[in-house]
Each structure stands twice: as C-alpha cells, then as structure tokens.
Amino acid sequence: xxxxxxxxxxDDGARLLAALGAGEGLSRLVGGCVRDALLGVVASDIDIAxxxxxxxxxxxxxxxxxxxxxxxxxxxxxxxxxxxxVAEVTTLRRDMATDGRHAEVAFTDxxxxxxxxxxFTINALYARLPGGExxxxxxxxxxxxxxxxxxxxxxxxxxxxxxxxxxxxxxFSARFGAEMDADGLAACEGRANDLMALSRERIxxxxxxxxxxxxxxxxxxxxxxxxxxxPVLPEIVAEGVARLRxxxxxxxxxxxAGDWRRRLAALLHSDAGVAAARRLRLSxxxxxxxxxxxxxxxPVPVYAMAWRIGAAAAMDxxxxxxxxxxxxxxxxWERPRLxxxxxxxxxxxxxxxxxxxxxxxxxxxxxxxxGFPGDYAALFEASLG
Numbered sequence: 314x315x316x317x318x319x320x321x322x323x324d325d326g327a328r329l330l331a332a333l334g335a336g337e338g339l340s341r342l343v344g345g346c347v348r349d350a351l352l353g354v355v356a357s358d359i360d361i362a363x364x365x366x367x368x369x370x371x372x373x374x375x376x377x378x379x380x381x382x383x384x385x386x387x388x389x390x391x392x393x394x395x396x397x398x399v400a401e402v403t404t405l406r407r408d409m410a411t412d413g414r415h416a417e418v419a420f421t422d423x424x425x426x427x428x429x430x431x432x433f434t435i436n437a438l439y440a441r442l443p444g445g446e447x448x449x450x451x452x453x454x455x456x457x458x459x460x461x462x463x464x465x466x467x468x469x470x471x472x473x474x475x476x477x478x479x480x481x482x483x484x485f486s487a488r489f490g491a492e493m494d495a496d497g498l499a500a501c502e503g504r505a506n507d508l509m510a511l512s513r514e515r516i517x518x519x520x521x522x523x524x525x526x527x528x529x530x531x532x533x534x535x536x537x538x539x540x541x542x543x544p545v546l547p548e549i550v551a552e553g554v555a556r557l558r559x560x561x562x563x564x565x566x567x568x569x570a571g572d573w574r575r576r577l578a579a580l581l582h583s584d585a586g587v588a589a590a591r592r593l594r595l596s597x598x599x600x601x602x603x604x605x606x607x608x609x610x611x612p613v614p615v616y617a618m619a620w621r622i623g624a625a626a627a628m629d630x631x632x633x634x635x636x637x638x639x640x641x642x643x644x645x646w647e648r649p650r651l652x653x654x655x656x657x658x659x660x661x662x663x664x665x666x667x668x669x670x671x672x673x674x675x676x677x678x679x680x681x682x683x684g685f686p687g688d689y690a691a692l693f694e695a696s697l698g
Contacts, residue, residue, distance in 0.1 A: 316350050317445045320359070325396035332377035333393075333402065335442035339364050340402070341424075342440040344431070347447070351438070351457055359400035362439060364422040367391050370402050388418055406430060411474040414510060425450045432471060432478050433485060434463050460491035468500030476507035479541065480519035487523050487532035502539045509544045516545055517593040524573035530558045533580070548589050553580040556633060563632040567640045574599055575629040578606035606630060615639045616646060617681050624648065649685045651677060653693055661697060672696045 320326040333340040340363040346356040363370060367383070370391045374381040380394040389404035405427040406418040421427065428437040434453035440446070447454065451465050462485045464471045464478070472478050479501045486493055508516065523529050534554045536542050542549050560579040564571050581589050586607035590600045606629035611618045619627035624643060631640040653676055655669045663669050676696035680689055 318350055320398055325398040328377060329393055329395040330442055332373045332379055333363055344436050347438040347440045348435050361400050361402045362405055363402055364405055366420060367404055389420055431465060432481060434465055437465060460489040461494055462486045463494045464497050468497045472500055472504045476511050477515055479508060483532050483536055484519055484522045487526045487529050501541060505541045506544050513592060513594045517595060521573045524576040528561055530561055546589055548582055548585040549580045559635050560633050563635050563637050567637045569644055574602045575606055578603045578629060579633045581607055583607040610634045615643055619643055620681050652689055
C-alpha cells in the first residue's frame with residue numbers, strides 16, 4: 314500500500330476520482346506518481362490509467378462539471394482539470410506496431426497488458442483508489458527498493474520499440490543513484506546508434522533531465538565510456554567528463570544549485586559547444602547561455618565580467634573553471650544601475666548623436682574598471698574631456 318498524495322483527499326481530487334469511477338475500479342493511479350509516493354516524494358505530475366475509452370472519460374468529466382482537454386485522443390489521453398488539479402487520464406493500451414519513435418495502439422481493458430508496454434518495472438506500478446493498494450505485475454516494488462532501473466521484458470526489444478528508452482534508462486539510473494542493470498546497459502550500448510533516428514528535441518529533453526540530477530557525473534562518465542552519446546553528440550569526450558566533474562564539485566563546494574546548461578557547457582569543447590547546442594535545437598536563450606559558458610574566464614575582475622556578459626554566464630564560467638571563491642562572491646552580487654545617461658551629456662552641452670554614445674561608453678568602461686564607485690563625479694568629468 315502506498316502513501317496517498319494529499320490531493321486525493323481534497324475536494325478537487327475527490328470530484329475527479331469520482332468522475333472517473335476510481336472507487337469502482339475503473340481507474341487507478343499509475344507510473345511516476347505511484348513510484349514517487351512509494352519513495353516518499355511528492356510527485357509534480359498526476360497520471361491516471363483507466364478502462365474507460367477517451368470518449369467516455371470526456372463524457373464523465375463533463376457530467377461532473379470538470380474540464381476535459383483532448384490532448385492526445387489517438388493515444389487515449391485526455392487532460393482532466395478539476396479546480397487547481399490537472400491530471401493526464403489515459404485509456405489502457407497495447408502496442409499494435411512500433412517503429413522506434415511512434416507506436417500504433419489499441420485500447421484494452423487488460424491492466425497487465427497496459428503494464429507490459431511500459432518501459433521499466435518501477436514505472437509500471439498501479440495504485441487502486443481510494444485505498445492505495447499496489448498492483449505490481451513485474452516486480453517493480455523490489456526494483457524500487459533496490460534503486461534498480463530494469464526494463465520490462467527483453468531490453469533489446471523494448472529499445473527497438475522506442476529508441477528514447479536508451480536515454481530514459483540513464484536518466485532514471487542517474488536519478489536513483491543505483492548500480493546499473495547489466496542487461497539494460499548492454500542493450501543500450503548495443504543499440505546506441507538508434508538514437509540517430511530520434512528528434513533532437515526529444516534527445517535534448519532527456520539530456521536536460523540527466524544533467525539536472527544532483528550528481529550526473531557517474532552516469533555521464535559511463536555513457537561516454539560506452540559510446541552512448543557518440544552518435545548524436547560526438548563532441549562529448551573524456552576530458553569533457555573531467556570538466557563536468559570539476560563543475561559539479563565546484564557547485565557543491567560553493568553551495569550553488571546545479572544548472573543543466575552549465576553542465577552541458579562543461580561537457581562540450583569551446584569550439585563545438587554552440588554547434589552542439591544548436592543541433593539539439595535548444596531555445597535561443599539556452600544556446601546563448603551555453604555559448605557564453607563554454608568560453609574561458611576573462612582576465613578582468615569578476616564583477617566586470619559579470620557586467621559585460623551577465624551574472625549567470627559569468628557564474629557558469631567560474632564554476633566550470635573551478636573558481637569557487639569568485640563564484641561565491643558573484644552569487645550575492647547585485648548588478649548596479651549605470652548612474653549616468655545620454656541626457657546627462659546633452660545637459661553638459663554634448664550634441665546628441667554618436668558623440669554622446671562614445672562618451673557614455675567611455676564612462677561605463679572606466680566606471681566598471683573602478684569597481685562601480687558611488688562617487689563617480691571625477692569619472693564623469695573625465696569622460697567629457
């Protein structure tokens with residue numbers, strides 16, 4: 314029996330579960346929210362499996378006065394909204410055909426068949442409602458207790474069905490900090506080239522998750538050693554893992570939260586970082602962050618570097634370089650406001666236009682170099698000369 318999440322007892326939760334016939338055995342909690350509850354972790358996502366067809370789910374939600382959004386009807390998924398509660402409700406399925414990226418499914422009322430199509434045993438746990446009794450068809454509770462990520466069935470076949478499971482295997486292993494399942498690892502190594510068939514956005518999402526755990530170094534080092542990332546990110550080599558290790562150690566020593574973009578930059582060589590980030594189709598903001606982070610620390614005062622490239626990018630460079638003390642100082646730095654503007658020069662008789670911009674840039678350069686002094690009158694006068 315699992316520790317039931319608080320939302321189950323809330324008014325919104327009770328309305329949702331009643332609408333889905335949970336008390337009658339028509340719907341159960343499934344996947345991550347069950348796994349995390351068993352670990353004593355509050356899950357951010359709510360997934361519900363049901364024998365009801367998507368059409369019946371929508372009809373029942375509407376009859377209960379709840380909102381239903383048909384987010385993935387072809388695959389049986391309806392997003393249910395009950396007050397402030399959002400849940401993904403999916404009809405039990407079995408795979409009819411797969412190509413490594415997409416699956417054609419058929420709806421079923423067989424709970425074990427639905428469990429059998431899931432990736433890992435720890436993600437194929439169901440909780441009956443309202444009591445929380447666990448249905449475990451493939452030994453997921455034992456694997457969860459051992460922090461073991463194990464494929465359901467033949468790992469090679471499961472990866473052939475969905476190539477993204479390679480990266481998911483490492484992401485969950487990184488999260489739970491377990492000894493790697495030997496059969497799963499061998500299958501991922503043998504089918505690593507399958508990753509080339511996936512969209513870069515899907516790959517990026519998993520890499521973001523891997524690098525976002527507290528300490529991704531052991532898993533990333535193993536992935537590099539086994540050539541898992543080589544087909545899609547050949548820039549990541551052993552020396553990149555060494556930089557990642559130094560970065561994570563610096564983050565820990567400085568008491569600064571890890572950031573997946575900083576850690577990705579640590580893994581990538583400076584000449585290849587931006588190209589790799591673009592290949593992953595990251596957002597423009599994230600590409601810019603990685604592009605700044607992969608460059609060397611500038612031979613200028615820390616705050617001057619932060620003023621020019623931004624505090625986040627400067628922090629990235631410092632932590633990648635292992636400059637813990639400088640990073641600590643920058644963590645509490647607040648960017649000051651430039652104390653003069655073009656209007657101040659015009660008021661002193663400088664004609665508007667390029668000359669104002671030149672003098673303002675000169676003042677900014679000298680003011681930053683002087684350490685952002687509050688008494689800047691002399692610097693202002695010097696910029697007029």
